[in-house]
Amino acid sequence: MPKITFIDVNGNSRECEVPSGISVMEGAIQNGIEGILAICGGSCACSTCHSYIDEAWMAVVGKPDEIEDSTLELALDRRPNSRLTCQIEVTDALDGLVVHVAQNDG
Numbered sequence: 001m002p003k004i005t006f007i008d009v010n011g012n013s014r015e016c017e018v019p020s021g022i023s024v025m026e027g028a029i030q031n032g033i034e035g036i037l038a039i040c041g042g043s044c045a046c047s048t049c050h051s052y053i054d055e056a057w058m059a060v061v062g063k064p065d066e067i068e069d070s071t072l073e074l075a076l077d078r079r080p081n082s083r084l085t086c087q088i089e090v091t092d093a094l095d096g097l098v099v100h101v102a103q104n105d106g
């Protein structure tokens, strides 16, 4: 099962096993990662699953599509490596992924 490391806004780091086929956001929720609110439930409408993809993983994870890009405009402190984690599907290729949770509670 792919392992994903989540680093929250306080710098706490947790490595979690997340099954392939669900989203990175769902993996965070299942593991109780602080700061991933996911208010819209994963429909790319709220931006409260905003995170920064570790630079080393940007090429693998890829860029947001047009819809995600416009929802990301709602996020605080958007950066070049910003993604909405509900829009990233976990696959074996993401084993070892490092995700830095953004400030999502205002």
Ligand code: FES
Pocket: 025, 037, 038, 039, 040, 041, 042, 043, 044, 045, 046, 047, 048, 049, 050, 071, 084, 085, 086, 087
């Ligand atoms: S959970 Fe709302 S945009 Fe990702």
